[in-house]
Amino acid sequence: MKQLYGFLMICLSINLMFGQFQNIDKKGLIEAEKNRASRGTLDINVNPNTLNYDLTYIRLELDLDPNQQYVSGTVTSHFKILQNSSDIYFDLADNLTVSNVKYHGQDLTFQQLNTDEIKINFPASVLAQTTDSLSITYSGVPDGSVNAFVASQTQAGNPVLVTLSEPFGAKEWWPTKQSLNDKIEKLDIKITTPAEYIVGSNGKLMSETILQNGKKLTYWQTNYAIPAYLFSLGISNYVKLNSTITTAGSSFPFLNYVYPSSANASVQANLDWTATNMQTFEDHFGLYPYRNEKYGHMQSNWGGGMEHATMSTMGYYAQDLIAHELAHQWFGDKLTCGAWNDIWLNEGFATMGEYLAYEKLLMSPSQFQNYLQTEIDFITSSPSGSVYIPDNQLSFNRIFDGRLSYTKGGYVLRMMKWILGDDAFYAMLKAYQDYPAFAYNYVKTADFLNFLNSHTGKDFTEFFNDWIYGEGYPIYQIKWTQNANTKQLTFQIWQTQSVSTVSFYEMPLPIKVSGSAGQTAYFVLNHESNNQYFTENVSFDVTNVEFNYDRQIITKGSTVLRDNNLGANNINKEKSNVYPNPAKSFIKISGLENSTDYEIFSIDGKLIKKGKANPNSEINISTLVKGTYILKFNNQSVKIIKE
Numbered sequence: 001m002k003q004l005y006g007f008l009m010i011c012l013s014i015n016l017m018f019g020q021f022q023n024i025d026k027k028g029l030i031e032a033e034k035n036r037a038s039r040g041t042l043d044i045n046v047n048p049n050t051l052n053y054d055l056t057y058i059r060l061e062l063d064l065d066p067n068q069q070y071v072s073g074t075v076t077s078h079f080k081i082l083q084n085s086s087d088i089y090f091d092l093a094d095n096l097t098v099s100n101v102k103y104h105g106q107d108l109t110f111q112q113l114n115t116d117e118i119k120i121n122f123p124a125s126v127l128a129q130t131t132d133s134l135s136i137t138y139s140g141v142p143d144g145s146v147n148a149f150v151a152s153q154t155q156a157g158n159p160v161l162v163t164l165s166e167p168f169g170a171k172e173w174w175p176t177k178q179s180l181n182d183k184i185e186k187l188d189i190k191i192t193t194p195a196e197y198i199v200g201s202n203g204k205l206m207s208e209t210i211l212q213n214g215k216k217l218t219y220w221q222t223n224y225a226i227p228a229y230l231f232s233l234g235i236s237n238y239v240k241l242n243s244t245i246t247t248a249g250s251s252f253p254f255l256n257y258v259y260p261s262s263a264n265a266s267v268q269a270n271l272d273w274t275a276t277n278m279q280t281f282e283d284h285f286g287l288y289p290y291r292n293e294k295y296g297h298m299q300s301n302w303g304g305g306m307e308h309a310t311m312s313t314m315g316y317y318a319q320d321l322i323a324h325e326l327a328h329q330w331f332g333d334k335l336t337c338g339a340w341n342d343i344w345l346n347e348g349f350a351t352m353g354e355y356l357a358y359e360k361l362l363m364s365p366s367q368f369q370n371y372l373q374t375e376i377d378f379i380t381s382s383p384s385g386s387v388y389i390p391d392n393q394l395s396f397n398r399i400f401d402g403r404l405s406y407t408k409g410g411y412v413l414r415m416m417k418w419i420l421g422d423d424a425f426y427a428m429l430k431a432y433q434d435y436p437a438f439a440y441n442y443v444k445t446a447d448f449l450n451f452l453n454s455h456t457g458k459d460f461t462e463f464f465n466d467w468i469y470g471e472g473y474p475i476y477q478i479k480w481t482q483n484a485n486t487k488q489l490t491f492q493i494w495q496t497q498s499v500s501t502v503s504f505y506e507m508p509l510p511i512k513v514s515g516s517a518g519q520t521a522y523f524v525l526n527h528e529s530n531n532q533y534f535t536e537n538v539s540f541d542v543t544n545v546e547f548n549y550d551r552q553i554i555t556k557g558s559t560v561l562r563d564n565n566l567g568a569n570n571i572n573k574e575k576s577n578v579y580p581n582p583a584k585s586f587i588k589i590s591g592l593e594n595s596t597d598y599e600i601f602s603i604d605g606k607l608i609k610k611g612k613a614n615p616n617s618e619i620n621i622s623t624l625v626k627g628t629y630i631l632k633f634n635n636q637s638v639k640i641i642k643e
Contacts, residue, residue, distance in 0.1 A: 014293040038364060043434065045339040048443055049089040049117060053079040055177045056131075059188040062174075066161035066197060066235045069151045071096070072139035075175050081130045085122065088134075091171035091178050092118045092481055096140035098175075103134040115172055116508065132357045142173045149173035151235075153301045153587060155259045161235040162300040162313060170228035180338055183225035191218045191233065198238035200257040200298035202231055202310050222310065224290055225440045227336055231310035234298035237375065239263040241271060245295060247279045249287045255296035255311070270317045271297070277323050280360050281330070281353065286430040289334035289359050289440075295326070307350070309333045319362060327353025330433055338442035340399050341389045345443055346467070347400075348387065348409020353413060372551035380556035383472040383498035387412060388445055411465045411554055418552040419463075419508060420456060462628065463637070466505050467554075472498035475541045476504040476527075476558040480545050481537075481566040489542060490566050491534040493527050495637075498556070502600050503630035504529070504637045512549040514541035578631060582641035586618040589633060598633040600624070600640075 021532040042125050055077060062073035077090070092098070095114050101120050110120045118136070121266045128133060142149035148169025151161040162171060170178045191199045192430060195216040203222025225226050244256040278295070282288060288295065294527060296311045305321050306313040307328030313320065331349030359368050385404045394396040399405065417425040432438065452460050461564055477494040495505065511523040514615035548558050577590045591596075592615040600609040600621070613633060621629075631638045 011355065029640070045341070046181050047089070047091060047117075047177075049119075049259055050091070050177045050179055050182075051079050051089060052083050053177075055079050055182050055184050056134075057188075058176070058184050059190070061190045063192045063194075064151075064161060064235060066151050066159035068462060069144055070139070070368075071142060073150065073175050073366030074135050074137045076133060076135040077175075078131070078133040079636075081126045081128055082131060084125050084127045085128075087119055089119050090118050090136065090175040091116060092136075092138070092175040093172045093188070095143055096173075096621055097439060098136055098138045098501070100137040101134060102137070105182050108134065130639065136175045138175065144356055146413075148171050155236065155299075155301060156261055158237045158259075160301055161233065162298075162302070163228040163232045163234075163264060164300075164302065164306050164313065165228060166306065167396075176228040178228040180227065180336070183227050183336070183441065183494055184231075184460065185223075185225045186245065187220075187222050187226070187231065189220040189222075189231075189233075191220075191235070192216070193218065193235055196237060196241065197235050198257055200234040200238065200296070200311055202226065202308060204253075204293045205255070208398065213228065222293060224293065224309065225441075226309045226333070230309045230333060230336075232306070232313060234300060234313060236299075238298065241268060242296075243272075245275045245278050246342075247275070247282050247288070248518045249282055252291045253294040253296070255294050256295070257298040258298050258317075260356040262286045267317045270319055272318055272320060274322055275327055277319070277357055280356065281326060284356060284426045284429065285327075285330045286351075286433045289433070290327055292452040296324075297322075297331065307332055313508070319329070320357070323357035323362075324350050324354050334433065334440055335438050335443050336441070338444040338447070339392065339393060342443070342445045343389065343399050343405045345445065345448060346389045346411075347406045347412060351406050351410025352413040355410060357438070369551060375407055375411055376551060376554055376556070378555055379411060380473055380498075386471050387468045408554070414461075415467065415507075415553050416452075416460070418510070420458070423577045424456065428452065431455055441475065459508065462506060465628075466502045470502040473554045473556055474498075474507070474558075476509070476555060478509075478511075478545070478547055478558070478560045479563040480542075480560070481562060481564050482542050486548050487538050488536060489526060489536045491536070492533070492563070492566055493532050494530050497528065503632075506639065507553055510548055510550065510552045512546040513538060513542045514546070516543045530636045531634075544600045578638045578640060579637075582643045583621060584643045586620055587631070587640060588616070588618055589613050590617075592634075598631060601630045601632065601641075604625075618620055 027235060057078035059076040060073065062071060071201050082612050094112055094114050098112055098118055101110050106123070108120055108122070110118055120134065144150055146169055146397060148165050149163050149172055151159065153160040153162070167251050170176050181571050187202065192215050193199060195210055195214055199218035201220040203220045206219040206221050208216060208218050234257060237260065240260055241256040241263060243254045247251060254274070258267060278288060290310045294309050297314045298311055300315055302312050302313065302315045305325040307325045308327070309440060312325035314325070327350040329344065331353065332346035337343050337345040358371060363371060382403065383487060385401065385405055389398055402594060420428065435451060438447065449464050458580065474495045474497055480494040482488060482489050493509065497505065506528050509525040509527050511525055511562060513521050517540065519537050523536050525534045545560050548555060578587055579590065581587065581595045592613065595612050595614045598611060598613045599607060604609055608624065608629065611619065621642055626642050629640050631640050
């Protein structure tokens with residue numbers, strides 16, 4: 001989400017503290033969502049009470065007035081019972097009152113629980129694999145402090161009602177199943193309002209009907225599977241700025257519901273730019289996922305945006321915000337994180353979409369490089385924290401951490417692109433979008449890793465251990481020299497880590513060398529251990545060596561120094577090899593002239609074994625469990641694999 005910085009000034013001050021002036025997406029309504037924590041403990045990813053059914057269809061028939069913080073109506077739910085069940089639970093805030101539950105024409109007994117649930121009792125046990133339905137009639141005043149449902153906001157004196165349910169707000173205003181394990185396959189959305197107001201929502205606009213009582217019935221329908229938190233409403237005296245987006249691969253309605261004050265040429269120009277952005281994203285991600293219905297925006301008073309499926313909620317219409325929310329339609333909406341631990345699969349990918357828009361459409365090369373440096377500076381402003389959120393860290397602040405879930409998550413994807421190359425990376429993204437198990441479904445970090453490994457033929461396991469599950473970043477010390485006669489370059493590379501949770505970052509390092517007459521050459525140095533030497537050949541005298549010339553990787557404080565004392569003698573003297581690797585029972589260190597201390601660490605930095613290695617002696621690893629370890633000796637770090 002997004003950019004709903006409600007509390008824009010607060011969020012701006014946070015950005016200033018971290019030097020993050022440009023990336024506006026550090027979570028829509030971050031502050032509002034953090035306020036949610038005051039209601040008690042964090043909601044779990046999956047409510048176990050709702051695991052006995054699959055929610056397939058919802059019909060919402062609600063009576064709403066943007067002048068009133070009030071909801072009333074009936075929600076009809078169709079579901080498939082997965083195991084013999086005598087009852088069924090729905091998530092619903094306990095401050096809303098259920099008046100009736102109808103089931104096959106009869107009233108059912110129910111209990112509203114202080115756990116924000118309604119327990120409904122079937123008259124008899126329902127057998128597994130039965131498709132069934134019931135209707136819940138309810139009313140009440142949604143908790144406005146939660147910001148999932150807020151009415152009586154005003155724009156130019158006109159009322160606004162807007163909903164924003166990420167992560168746990170859906171239950172604050174309608175009975176549903178908001179666990180991240182069940183997408184609703186079809187929704188009929190029928191909203192009755194005073195006749196002067198316009199209603200925006202997900203899907204296709206089926207009808208707007210003026211009723212005899214001064215009311216209007218607006219009917220939206222979506223046939224794409226979405227999670228409860230991506231369902232949304234916006235109600236106000238909107239102006240409709242509608243058109244059609246036509247790309248090389250598709251054509252569909254483009255509906256924009258804006259405040260009268262925003263119906264101007266500047267906003268229209270940015271809306272028109274959305275079509276250009278859409279083409280760029282289709283070229284790199286695949287066809288727009290909801291092209292059979294629409295794309296659009298509906299305005300709110302929040303400071304940023306939120307990627308509601310088919311119709312993003314927008315606080316304003318800047319191009320970078322438009323790009324971020326549009327990217328979410330692929331990453332977050334079509335493919336949705338399977339747990340809040342995996343929020344980077346939503347937000348990191350959308351941030352990566354911003355990078356694409358900046359690079360291809362919005363910035364010059366130099367501007368883009370400067371922007372990337374601000375991103376790196378933001379990421380490395382603190383060494384702590386992983387992109388993936390461990391269970392013991394799940395909190396509102398942590399889920400919507402702008403530095404980790406958004407910026408570092410997006411930059412790690414940029415590093416994947418550096419490893420794979422542009423063409424292979426974007427081909428992977430298109431295949432990821434279309435993968436049957438993921439499309440319009442939920443995805444977890446482990447799922448993405450397995451797909452990535454399988455599709456590319458490269459093993460990204462250690463990359464994920466370092467950059468997704470691990471913390472921090474590497475600092476490189478690069479020394480180089482050139483043979484005056486052969487022109488051969490020699491590099492010595494050393495790495496230190498900002499935190500101990502990662503023993504070593506194995507990365508291909510980008511090197512650019514320049515000559516006095518304007519010559520250039522580029523190298524990729526596969527850095528796998530400390531004190532590692534590389535030789536490269538050029539045909540000219542090198543005057544400058546630049547590391548990370550296109551900001552391909554995350555690093556801080558790295559140095560490049562010419563050292564004419566480097567040479568072949570140093571390589572032979574200082575470089576040692578570890579073999580066999582992988583190994584089952586023992587390893588040896590070649591090239592040792594004297595005995596040396598060694599340490600073996602697990603991949604998460606725990607010391608497993610230490611001792612002394614002698615020239616030509618063996619190190620016994622037979623007692624180690626199968627897996628990857630880091631062997632440290634003589635200021636070198638070598639990854640070893642125990643079979």
